[in-house]
Amino acid sequence: MMTEKERAGRAAAHAVEDGMILGLGTGSTVHFTLLELKVRMDQGLRLQGVATSQRTEILARELGIPILPFSAVDRIDLTLDGADEVDPNLNGIKGGGGALLYEKLVAEASDKVIWVVDHQKMVDTLGRFPLPLEVVPFNLEKLWKKLENQGYHPRVRMQAGEPFVTDAGNRILDLHLQAISDPEGLHRELKLMSGVVETGLFLHMAEEVIEGVGDTLRHHFRK
Numbered sequence: 001m002m003t004e005k006e007r008a009g010r011a012a013a014h015a016v017e018d019g020m021i022l023g024l025g026t027g028s029t030v031h032f033t034l035l036e037l038k039v040r041m042d043q044g045l046r047l048q049g050v051a052t053s054q055r056t057e058i059l060a061r062e063l064g065i066p067i068l069p070f071s072a073v074d075r076i077d078l079t080l081d082g083a084d085e086v087d088p089n090l091n092g093i094k095g096g097g098g099a100l101l102y103e104k105l106v107a108e109a110s111d112k113v114i115w116v117v118d119h120q121k122m123v124d125t126l127g128r129f130p131l132p133l134e135v136v137p138f139n140l141e142k143l144w145k146k147l148e149n150q151g152y153h154p155r156v157r158m159q160a161g162e163p164f165v166t167d168a169g170n171r172i173l174d175l176h177l178q179a180i181s182d183p184e185g186l187h188r189e190l191k192l193m194s195g196v197v198e199t200g201l202f203l204h205m206a207e208e209v210i211e212g213v214g215d216t217l218r219h220h221f222r223k
């Protein structure tokens, strides 16, 4: 049986129309979207993609999906991406894989955004998943201290014993908050801190979420 991630991921590829410029998200769910896009391309679908991470670009190229640099496109027809948590308003937390900055830039340039998730990602309130912040390396320690003093429980994301480095050369602080009562207010507050490049709060961006639930799918639409 297909996993929920695979079912949701593959389903999203069927929202793609011939000739589209697609934003290609990052992660283990959208991985299946790319695999299904390849199946559809073998059947004649034409498309071009803009990758949100090096990891996605490598997979897309392996599959023969034509990749355009972000700088070369004006608008993107549709972006297909994963998410770490999604609330009933289709606001979400992203960046579990560290790709939040480019994912947000691509989403903002897109006419439509669809997320693909398994059922465990749908929550009433955002925040149990640690909120990633992409920050510049220069004041990482000072920012950590400031956020710690404000009770935001930051942790420097590590990889192989070293601070994780994003595709843009930045670092990630994960905030262990448990519940975010005011996502907009928190996003604004964090963005105003010098050295914070982007937050993992993606608000009013996804128009549709495809959720894998057991052996079926649930479609959620933004109201």
Ligand SMILES: O=C[C@H](O)[C@H](O)[C@H](O)COP(=O)(O)O
Binding pocket: 025, 026, 027, 028, 029, 030, 081, 082, 083, 084, 093, 094, 095, 096, 097, 098, 099, 100, 103
């Ligand atoms: O930085 C990574 C992205 O925001 C991913 O889309 C997100 O973490 C979901 O990934 P996955 O589908 O692997 O759970």
